[in-house]
Structure formats: structure tokens, C-alpha cells
Amino acid sequence: MDFFKNARLFDPYQTQYLSKQLDEFNLPNFIMTQIKDEWNIYIEICSELSHVQMKEFNLENWWLNHRVRLPKMYNVAHDSFEENQDDDSSDNDIIPLINDSESE
Numbered sequence: 001m002d003f004f005k006n007a008r009l010f011d012p013y014q015t016q017y018l019s020k021q022l023d024e025f026n027l028p029n030f031i032m033t034q035i036k037d038e039w040n041i042y043i044e045i046c047s048e049l050s051h052v053q054m055k056e057f058n059l060e061n062w063w064l065n066h067r068v069r070l071p072k073m074y075n076v077a078h079d080s081f082e083e084n085q086d087d088d089s090s091d092n093d094i095i096p097l098i099n100d101s102e103s104e
Contacts, residue, residue, distance in 0.1 A: 010077040012062060013054060015046040034072045042070055 006025055008014035022032070022039045045066065067074035
């Protein structure tokens with residue numbers, strides 16, 4: 001279960017459902033040390049998102065647009081995204097999963 005909770009951490013729309021305390025996540029130390037300095041900035045940016053924007057939301061573009069403000073988190077998220085792209089599967093795209101669950 002920790003794996004899925006931790007993966008949701010890098011989806012800005014999911015942060016509203018997660019703890020705002022980074023220490024409550026069961027992240028590997030090498031990831032925790034990379035993102036801890038930017039965590040509060042990330043939470044603040046995510047809190048400004050509107051659910052109206054979700055239909056046009058592109059996770060990869062969001063991270064590209066925030067890579068200057070969140071360089072360490074961007075690197076972790078980008079590395080994860082690239083690993084998923086190596087699978088050559090569109091089943092790894094979280095946005096369709098979110099949109100599908102909203103329509104039910």
C-alpha cells in the first residue's frame with residue numbers, strides 16, 4: 001500500500017488527499033533527502049490547483065513547468081516518469097485513472 005501512496009505523492013491533484021507531513025510517507029531515505037527542502041513549496045503550489053483544470057491537466061507538462069521552482073522533486077518525478085515510459089505502455093498514465101474514477 002505504501003508504494004501506491006508514495007506514487008500519488010508526485011501527482012499534484014492527489015496531494016489534497018494525502019498527509020502534508022512528509023515524515024508520514026514511507027519513502028526511501030535517498031528520495032526523502034532529495035525532496036524534503038522543497039516539500040512545503042510543492043504543497044503550496046498544489047493547493048492552488050483548481051479541479052476545473054483537471055480535464056486539461058498534463059502531469060508531464062506540469063512537472064516541466066515547475067522544474068525551476070522544484071528542481072529536486074522534478075528530478076525524482078522525472079526519473080520515475082521515464083522508468084514508466086520504458087514499459088511502452090499507456091496503462092501507466094495516472095490522469096485517465098483519475099478521470100475514470102470521477103465519472104463513476
